[in-house]
Amino acid sequence: MDWSEAAEQRLNGLNELDEFRLKAYESSTLYKERMKKYHDNKIEKREWMVGDLVLLLNSMLRLFPGKLKSKWTLPYLVTQLFYHGLVELETKEGVRFKVNGQRIKFYFRHAESANEVIESCHLDEV
Known part of the structure; x- marks a missing residue:
């Protein structure tokens, strides 16, 4: 070797x-x-504007388990925008707080228009 x-x-x-x-x-x-x-x-890039209504993700959902419980909480009003996606929200009572923009999504008011009665007909008449 x-x-x-x-x-x-x-x-x-x-x-x-x-x-x-x-x-x-x-x-x-x-x-x-x-x-x-x-x-x-x-x-998905989201552009928020002051005055938009948004829903906030409930990160404490694990404490209140429920299969059908919504992960999103009431509509909040966007009052101010900051750099890097920080958004200031306001409740109906006027309380303001800041959250990350990735934890919110747009709120659409389709549920309010569903309460309007356009036409009613009783089954007895048909």
């Missing part, structure tokens, strides 16, 4: 291992960049 030949094979093996690690690191970096780009494209 030649020691110089064995040492050379050992160095070649270590160099190949370093190349393999470098390629794996580069491919994982490319994969992470592609996944971040894909994820960022799927995020």
Whole structure:
């Protein structure tokens, strides 16, 4: 057995291992960049305006379990917008507080119009 030949094979093996690690690191970096780009494209950009009515996500829902319990709480009024998605909300009583813009969604008033009676007919008449 030649020691110089064995040492050379050992160095070649270590160099190949370093190349393999470098390629794996580069491919994982490319994969992470592609996944971040894909994820960022799927995020819905929301533009809030002062005066919008929004619903707030109830993060304490775990304390009150219920299968059919809504995760969103009453409509709040947007009073002020800040940088980086911070939004100031106001309750009906006039209490103001700040929340992250990702925890709110638009409130649509379709439930109020459902209370209006357009036409009524009794089943006896039909």
